[in-house]
Amino acid sequence: MPDDQPAETATLTSGVAATAAAATADTADTAVGAPATPPPVVVGRGEAAEGVGIGTADRPVRERVTAPDVVASPEPVAGVTWRPLTLDDLVPLHALCARMGSVDHPDRGHALEVVRDDLTSPGIDLVRDSIVGVDAEGRFVAWGLSHLGPTRVSLVRVGVPGGVDPGRRGEGLGRRLLDWQRVRGEQHLATCDEVLPAGLVTDVEEDALATRAAFRRAGFDESRWWTELRRDLTEPIERVALDPAVRLVTMTDEWVEATRQARNDAFRDHWGSQPTSEERWGRMVGAGTFRQDLSLLAVARPLDDPEAAEQVVAFVLSDVDPEDWAALGRRCAYVEYVGVRRSWRGRHLAQSLLASTLEAHVAEGLEVTVLDVDSVSPTGALGLYDRAGFVAARRSATVVRAY
Structure with a gap:
């Protein structure tokens, strides 16, 4: 891990x-x-x-x-x-x-x-x-x-x-x-x-x-406990309107660090989460399977400083590894991260970006999208994915010997 x-x-x-x-x-x-x-x-x-x-x-x-x-x-x-x-x-x-x-x-x-x-x-x-x-x-x-x-x-x-x-x-x-x-x-x-x-x-x-x-x-x-969810991309995808306060962009190199900062803010209230270092983040986004072109961001100026530069306020990041396809039996993508800055929650940004990401996966010729979620996520993630058409496939546990 x-x-x-x-x-x-x-x-x-x-x-x-x-x-x-x-x-x-x-x-x-x-x-x-x-x-x-x-x-x-x-x-x-x-x-x-x-x-x-x-x-x-x-x-x-x-x-x-x-x-x-x-x-x-x-x-x-x-x-x-x-x-x-x-x-x-x-x-x-x-x-x-x-x-x-x-x-x-x-x-x-x-x-x-x-x-x-x-x-x-x-x-x-x-x-x-x-x-x-x-x-x-x-x-x-x-x-x-x-x-x-x-x-x-x-x-x-x-x-x-x-x-x-x-x-x-x-x-x-x-x-x-x-x-x-x-x-x-x-x-x-x-x-x-x-x-x-x-x-x-x-x-x-x-x-x-x-x-x-x-x-x-x-x-x-x-x-x-963690639940692996899967979304059959042959099923219809319901679009969710994007909040007009933000704009949708595809991840590029200029947004890599801003996305890391957003990730660290979004997951401060998740069990076991540690801040992601620049080195670790660079390894993830630099991996051959990571797909910037299938990773979507919502960007906006900070709510408390409308004159400041835009920041990433929500994100859905995708990974595609063809080695997974034979094991799963279908062309699949894995969603590494879905997150929203805490000050921007409640605006349906995750739902909107996730729907757009699923559409991008379909356009790429993929057949299933996979992700994992905390079974007791404090942000209500299971409900979000249920509404987006994901279904539970398997579960795993984190085991800890504590000191």
Whole structure:
């Protein structure tokens, strides 16, 4: 998970483009005690991300976490040895993520660029923050990261994505991997001076019951639920008139920074959201799958300063990755962000921009639009997308081991 999450329409994962983040469990190791059906979902009201937004803290993180000076590699098991990842491992790691994804989320793509983004995240030290399990034939069968997010405004977050090849689950690899991630994560946290909530964080699909059970045993709670929504573009799109106080533009380079500023304002009251840094934003808009020509902005002068320069007040940003198309079975786009500055809410800007974006997706020859949303979004996002014709397809949870 990126350091600025959510990558929202109010989400904690990047939906269709996400790398397999869970599946750290081993089927045989975790099936015992796993519930036959998902437990009832209990979630709280959306919390503000300004100041302390997830839990509370009264001491620096380093005073709450004790970790060893050295993090040992997992013990070899079932012919598998462990070592850090390098950027030369992108191709075999991508193949492993694709095998995991074919089981864990078969209707999402498995882009090489997403794997590269994981391994080149700001502040990551692959020698110390990554691990890969390699079998006797040199095939990658397990991998993981334990990466301290560089943006720490409302939460000190260590991302722990990873997983085990479906063909090698039940051999103890996942348990050893998660133990390594926890210890390395605690080592990170023990260096942090912030008086903030802190945790190890990743995501898991709702129907991955064994994986969810493994996280629970490791002290993780299912802290937030996210819903993937899809919009069939063959169905009619109802236009929503644009507020005359704003004008509609397509995103260009001149609006990149203004859109980042709008994003940070719009998502200050979303659970778990951290401000997006210029570096992280540049990586997102510079990705080969990001489509400026399919990303729409509403711009206007500030309400409290009509003489000032125009600013972005609402936005819908699109990503198109053909690698997703085979997995989903249709030509699709992913909506990375839908947001409105807080001072401009209540003017139906999101509805208007979203309808125009869907029309642009149709004109591009796409057949379905996908996005993820916080199941208890404080802005009423689920109602917005329901009115726009989106339907729920699947759910996932953010799991957190809190400190």
